[in-house]
Every structure is written in structure tokens, then in C-alpha cells.
Amino acid sequence: MKLVVIGCGRVGSAVARDFAADGWEVTAVDQKKEALGRLGDAWEGRFVVGHGMDSQILRRAGAHEADAVVVATNGDNTNLVIAQVVQKRFGVENVVVRVLDPARAQFYATLGLQTVCPTQTAISELGNRVRRTAQVLA
């Protein structure tokens, strides 16, 4: 299976390494070539330097033949646009996109994107922990 990860920061690089360890063919994309370092010395996957808004870069990364694409650059709007381009232009069905803003994450989910919102996860989880502990202490 082929995975393209766009944005090779803390999140993207960890996802890339995880899937590579699982035997997937992984291509990571980042604007900065230094991001390659996050993939570790033993990285055997591909790495493409460039911006995910550039269709040629997406093609070079193999977005058109990917089984799945993860979009996790540090910009919500950049992620949302890239994810839609990958979905609509390259026809990838399994596109998962990180969106930090809960409102935008929710709205784009209604438009058919698989959004993951770490902020919403933190909000829910913080609340859950407090409630659970409060019950224990009561």
C-alpha cells in the first residue's frame, strides 16, 4: 500500500515512520529539506521537497497513485486546500487532514473531508479526565 504524507513535522513524520514500519511504501513531502532528519537515519521511504499546493510536487510524490494521503502541514487552510485537491484532482478516497480549528474541522467534515482535530480531542479529553477524577473524589 502507498501512503503520501504532506507536511513532515512532528505529526507527519511520526505517521510516516509508523506506516513505513508497517510495510507501507511511504513518501513524505515537506517544503524544508531539513524535515528529512525527522524521519530518522534508517528512512527507506521517499522524500520530496516542495509545497503541497504545487500539483507537480503532489504528482512527483505519487498522490495520483496513492492508496491514502495524510495532510498535516502547520497551516489549517493549506491543509484544507491540499486535501481537497488530492481528493478531487487525484481521486484519492482515503484522505485524512489535520485541522487545528474545531469549527473549520467540523464544517469541512460536512463537505466530505476526513478531518482530525487535535484541539477538539484535547478539549474533550481534558473535560473527560476532570469529570472522571471528580467522580472518584466525590
Place this chain on the structure above:
Amino acid sequence: MKAVVAGGGKVGANVVRSLLAMHHDVTLIEQRPYRHERLVEEFGDAAVLGDATEMHVLEAAGIARPADLALALTGDDEDNLVICQLARDAYRVPKVVARVNDPRNQEHFDLLGIGQTVCAAANILGLVEHEVPDYGMVHLLELRKENLEIVELQIDRDSPACGKRVGGIRVPDGSRLISVMRNGRSELADDSTVIRPGDQVLAVLEPGTEDELRRALLRSR
């Protein structure tokens, strides 16, 4: 008319000034505090501080009142695209217009159905192309809504199409050669029309296939 304008740089501020002069109800969203201060000096309460890609900021600017028009004029194409999608799809604003900063991003606006766009760089380049006939292809008309454009191609001796019949020339999907102008006379092109050096060929095509058409009809460069 109620308009929400995102981006208070030179473009946004000038547009807002004109809309206010036309007595429209306008709010302008700007996220840089120092720039916002300037805008308040001129536009008062009409200038709102915030990130126009955040839905609560758009709502504070009155987009849900509802607005008749949303203009995404920031210097960031991804932001402009998202602002347009939010305005159109989340708040049902009937008319959205986007500024495209980098002409390479035009295809993304087209793909996502943001039909009304303005790209200064592309417009200027278009004018330059009109002035430089050697370039081979001149954009005559763009029908954005229909996703079509009409171009004129100047055929010269090195053209790979010379001597070929129109029916035998491979043109991009969704494009068609319309007419051939020769010796000052224009005739509609059909499959049997033969292309000759000096011809000016009109073609209709889908935006984005220009290079392919250029390769088919003009010398390779």
C-alpha cells in the same frame, strides 16, 4: 448591499473605500493588529480585527446577517479559498469573489468551484502576451463560468500541424479548432481543413490545456 471583505491590505482597503463611497454596508476583516489600527482610523467600526478564516470572526463581521457579497482579498491564496468556501457553503453568501495571488493556484480555485477570481499577475501576463504575437498563442476570451476559453494560434513554418488536416491533429480533450483565418478571410474549420503556415487558428479549450494545445499546433520550444 451588505458586503464582507477579507484582507485589508492595499487591494482590500481600496475596494472598501470605493464600496463605502457607493453607500454599501461594508465590513473589512484584517488580522494584523498594526494594519487594523490604520484601517480603523479611516473606516472606524467597519474594520474588524481577526482571522477571516475563523468562522466566529466572519460571524462578527456580519456574514450571517446575511451578506450579499464576500470578497476574499488577502495575500494568501489558501486563506482566500477557504474564506470563499466558508462564505458560499457555510453561510450561503450568493456571490463570492477571490483574489488569486499566485497564478499557479488558479487551478485550485477552478477545481473547487470558486468561479469568480481576479489574478493581477495573470491579467498583466495576458496583456503582455497580446503585445507579443511571436508568443504564438493569444487569449481572446475567457468564459469562466462555462470553464472555456477561446485562443488564437499563429501557425508558422515550424508548426507540427502544417500540412495536416484538422481531423488528423490530436488536440486536448475538451478542445476544438473553430476557424482558420487565411489571407484576411476566415472560414470555419472542419475535419478536412488543411492547416498552412501563416494561418491564424481560433480554438476553444478548457483552461489548463493550453500547453497541450500549444504542443499540438505550435513549434516545440
